[in-house]
Amino acid sequence: MLDRNHVITAKNLSRADIETVLDRAAAIERDPPDRERHAGRLLGLCFFEPSTRTRMSFEAAIKRLGGDALDMGPVDSSSATKGESLADTVRVIAGYADALVLRHPSEGAATMASEFVDVPLLNAGDGAGQHPTQTLLDLYTMRENAGGLTDLTVGIMGDLKYGRTVHSLAYALTKFDASQHFVSPESLRLPRSVRYDLHEAGAQVREHDDLDEVLAELDVLYVTRIQRERFPDESEYRAVAGEYRIDAATMERAREECVVMHPLPRVDEIAPDVDATPHAKYFEQAHNGVPVRMALLDLLLDDADSGGAAGATDDSVNGGER
Amino acid sequence: MSERDDHELRVSKIQDGTVIDHIAGGHAPDVLAILGIDSSTDEVVSVGMNVPSDRLGHKDVVKIEGRELSQDEVDVISLIAPAASINIIREYGVAEKHRVERPDTVEGVLSCPNHDCISTEGEPVASRFAVLDDGVRCAYCETLIREDLAEHISV
Numbered sequence: 086m087l088d089r090n091h092v093i094t095a096k097n098l099s100r101a102d103i104e105t106v107l108d109r110a111a112a113i114e115r116d117p118p119d120r121e122r123h124a125g126r127l128l129g130l131c132f133f134e135p136s137t138r139t140r141m142s143f144e145a146a147i148k149r150l151g152g153d154a155l156d157m158g159p160v161d162s163s164s165a166t167k168g169e170s171l172a173d174t175v176r177v178i179a180g181y182a183d184a185l186v187l188r189h190p191s192e193g194a195a196t197m198a199s200e201f202v203d204v205p206l207l208n209a210g211d212g213a214g215q216h217p218t219q220t221l222l223d224l225y226t227m228r229e230n231a232g233g234l235t236d237l238t239v240g241i242m243g244d245l246k247y248g249r250t251v252h253s254l255a256y257a258l259t260k261f262d263a264s265q266h267f268v269s270p271e272s273l274r275l276p277r278s279v280r281y282d283l284h285e286a287g288a289q290v291r292e293h294d295d296l297d298e299v300l301a302e303l304d305v306l307y308v309t310r311i312q313r314e315r316f317p318d319e320s321e322y323r324a325v326a327g328e329y330r331i332d333a334a335t336m337e338r339a340r341e342e343c344v345v346m347h348p349l350p351r352v353d354e355i356a357p358d359v360d361a362t363p364h365a366k367y368f369e370q371a372h373n374g375v376p377v378r379m380a381l382l383d384l385l386l387d388d389a390d391s392g393g394a395a396g397a398t399d400d401s402v403n404g405g406e407r
Numbered sequence: 408m409s410e411r412d413d414h415e416l417r418v419s420k421i422q423d424g425t426v427i428d429h430i431a432g433g434h435a436p437d438v439l440a441i442l443g444i445d446s447s448t449d450e451v452v453s454v455g456m457n458v459p460s461d462r463l464g465h466k467d468v469v470k471i472e473g474r475e476l477s478q479d480e481v482d483v484i485s486l487i488a489p490a491a492s493i494n495i496i497r498e499y500g501v502a503e504k505h506r507v508e509r510p511d512t513v514e515g516v517l518s519c520p521n522h523d524c525i526s527t528e529g530e531p532v533a534s535r536f537a538v539l540d541d542g543v544r545c546a547y548c549e550t551l552i553r554e555d556l557a558e559h560i561s562v
Contacts, residue, residue, distance in 0.1 A: 170529065171528075171530055172532070191523055191524065191525040192521060192524050192525065192547070192549075192550075193524050193525040193526060193545065193549070194525045196525075197530055200532065212523050214548060278550060278551050281551055
């Protein structure tokens with residue numbers, strides 16, 4: 086159902102691809118599949134940097150489909166520390182597994198790795214690049230909570246420069262004609278390559294320094310963490326981070342229906358008092374990682390069984406672009 | 408004075424080698440950088456800069472004796488000097504003459520300036536860039552290069 090059944094970047098997910106995955110996820114939630122559905126299938130987990138939620142949700146997803154996970158373990162005990170290339174590592178693990186999940190600190194790692202394997206490869210985050218499966222669960226959460234995906238007004242706030250979840254989400258929202266408002270300090274605005282793609286795609290995009298310029302219009306407020314290590318000194322970080330923090334009082338200026346999301350983990354950009362408001366959907370969002378990744382794996386493994394020709398629709402995920 | 412007369416006055420014939428003509432004025436040093444030619448070169452190289460040109464107004468011309476350019480080199484020259492023509496000279500005559508054409512992609516000839524790009528980390532892949540109308544883009548990390556392309560040349 087994908088270009089060689091890989092999921093590398095949200096840019097290559099068509100609207101039909103996304104809807105196929107989300108529909109399958111909804112069907113899985115309504116009617117969980119037989120625990121033997123993918124019995125005997127193995128998912129290789131290649132995480133070259135720490136990740137709790139993403140790794141565990143993939144592991145839960147394959148196990149709930151009846152398969153199992155092969156985890157290469159912490160990177161400091163892997164062959165990478167002996168100097169093995171990523172290309173060799175994925176080639177070897179692809180020989181053991183029916184699909185691979187790759188998290189790597191370098192941008193473009195998933196694209197490169199996909200050139201060396203025949204099994205489906207899912208990008209679970211490549212540096213400051215992309216995180217397309219996070220985007221699918223983000224969209225699923227929006228669809229469930231914001232009354233659909235078409236013509237939404239979405240605010241995305243925080244570290245837009247290095248935030249891979251933001252880059253993937255922006256590409257995907259463009260497919261649904263969303264109005265996108267990017268709220269960040271000047272130093273953390275969208276990278277040039279993402280701006281270029283959004284412009285080419287004709288996306289409706291505005292940039293803001295201050296959330297209050299747009300908060301009252303939003304259907305969704307997607308908050309990301311501003312990372313301390315991006316700033317040369319602590320005081321500069323604190324000055325910036327404090328400007329992009331929300332609490333329950335902030336949300337009183339938002340629409341009643343406005344949904345607050347966050348890819349987690351949060352630090353202090355969303356105050357705990359937001360949790361108790363009806364706006365908070367970030368824990369539900371994290372929970373949605375399992376059915377969405379089950380849907381994706383189900384479609385990919387079905388496709389692999391049928392030589393790549395099948396899938397829920399004729400033009401499902403990735404549409405053949407590279 | 409016609410362009411032909413002017414050319415003949417300024418650039419004498421060579422026995423074998425390459426003449427790169429119709430480089431936009433001022434870009435000859437970039438072409439030399441692409442070809443790895445600097446002050447330490449042993450090659451016999453002639454450079455004409457800001458020569459009057461009917462087509463370009465002013466142009467640069469580079470002539471290298473005893474060397475025929477590879478396709479990779481021509482591809483990269485096309486990024487910096489899209490109007491250039493390449494004349495391959497054999498036995499004092501023009502054996503081949505062709506305009507450069509911008510390829511869809513260039514492989515192994517530019518280095519990605521993004522230090523976090525997987526293509527810079529010793530993996531068994533050549534750098535690969537898509538050629539856009541106004542620059543190039545890394546096929547791995549998607550970094551755009553629009554200015555100072557010559558600084559990223561690795562041929």
